[in-house]
Amino acid sequence: MTEQSKSGRTRGAGSGRRRKQPAGRRKAPILISGAAAVLVLGGAGLGYVYLRLDGNLQGVDINAQLGTERPHDVDNGSLDILVLGSDSRSGDNREYGEDEGGARSDTAMVVHVYEGHKKASVVSIPRDTLVTRPSCTDGQGGTVPGERRAMFNTAYEVGGPACAVKTVESMSGIRMDHYIEVDFTGFKKLIDELGGVEITTTQAIKDDKSHLDLAPGTHTLDGEQSLGLVRTRKSVGDGSDLGRIQLQQAFMKAFIDQVRSVGVLSNPAKLYGLADAATKAITPDxxxxxVQKLTGFAKGLSGIGAGDVHMVTLPVEYDPRDLNRVLPLEAQSRQVWKALGNDLPIPASATRDTATGKADGLVK
Structure with a gap:
């Protein structure tokens, strides 16, 4: 079954494939590639449990909330997905602390899948980035006023997923094709179902807040340790969110490799456990x-391995008015978004001489 978009584009449900247009007309938390790969590994074998797994998924109608005032959606075969990891402390996540003013996007990645779906670029947006947040419509239909010098992660806090998407589209000029949100508890359970993720640390990592204590060397992290790693901040690099992003990017690559190496086709129980955990861990658009839509979408990403993913952090500098915040470097950020908008690789010059967090190479 297909559906006709307002722009006249017809696409298979959940596939997000775009038809090729002339050049220049262009307009994987952590779980995007992993959850997709888990579903693809099972293929049609998931059919007998589709109904049960469907009950795990609750979608968010981003398009209805955003309306028509969005970047132009021009087809060129690529995809752009906003992946958020929410730091809500409600429910099972309460062990990480009490809510302080509501949930925020603890992790934000724009995943750009290039035409042909063989390679991808991931742009991490630091949560402490100061942006001009546009006015938004929240999930209850109310209006949230815009704000200058707002922290990026407040967009999700005040206006939910749609406001986060609108803020990213305002920053980048690129229309997001999909949105996927990752839950702390679901993330841990998925890692445990996988049997852990193997990483190598080049230095000791000890962080009291994330409850992580790793000696230098190779480790197979369980769900609790994995969550600790991607949330570690103060004890690595310069202690900023930028250092944490470098850990997240390294872990994401290890996670993708782990998912692709798991032999689930010959183990239906393992397959179901992974699919159940993956669908419980995410909130998609x-x-x-x-499951049918998600599996169709995932098949288009199944050829992408960790070595095919180029990861960068949005080019930023520390805010001279508040060193706990960062500001986008305008010229270099434009390079990043222009490259992705035209379905081109991100040039090395875009991320040269930017703030990094100084945690690169700590995890392999």
Whole structure:
């Protein structure tokens, strides 16, 4: 079954494939590639449990909340997905602390899948980035006023997923095709179902807040340790969110490799456990809110391995008015978004001489 978009584009449900257009007309938390790969590994074998797994998925109708005032959606075969990891402390996540003013996007990645779906670029947006947040419509239909010098992660806090998407689209000029949100508890359970993720640390990492204590060397991290790693901040690099992003990017690559190496085709129980955990861990947009849609979408990403993913952090500098915040470097950020908008690799010059967090190479 297909659906016709307002722009006249017809696409298979959940596939997000775009038809090729002339050049220049262009307009994987952590779980995007992993959850997709888990579902692809099972293929049609998931059919007998589709109904049960569908009950795990609750979609968010981003398109309805954003309306028509969005970047132009021009087809060129690529995909752009906003992946958020929420730091909500409600429910099972309460062990990480009490809510302080509501949930925020603890992790934000724009995943750009290039035409042909063989390679991808990931742009991490530091949560402490100061941006001009546009006015938004929240999930209840209310209006949230815009704000200058707002922390990026407040967009999710005040206006939910749609406001986060609108803020990213405002920053980048690129329309997001999909949205996927990752839950702390679901993330841990998925890692445990996988049997852990193997990483190598080049230095000791000890962080009391994230409850992580790793000696230098190779480790197979369980869910609790994995969550600790991607949330570690104060004890690595310069102690900023930028250092944490470098840990997240290294872990994401290890996670993708682990998912691809798991032999689930010959183990239906393992397959179901992984698919159950993956679908419980995410909240997708309404175009991916069934196993059938999500699996169709995932098949288009199945050829992408860790070595095919180029990861960068949005070019930023520390804010001279508040060193706990960062500001986008305008010229270099434009390079990043322009490259992705035209389905081109991000040039090395875009991320040269930017603030890094000084945790690169700590995890392999």
């Amino acid at each position: 309404s175009e991916l809110d069934s």
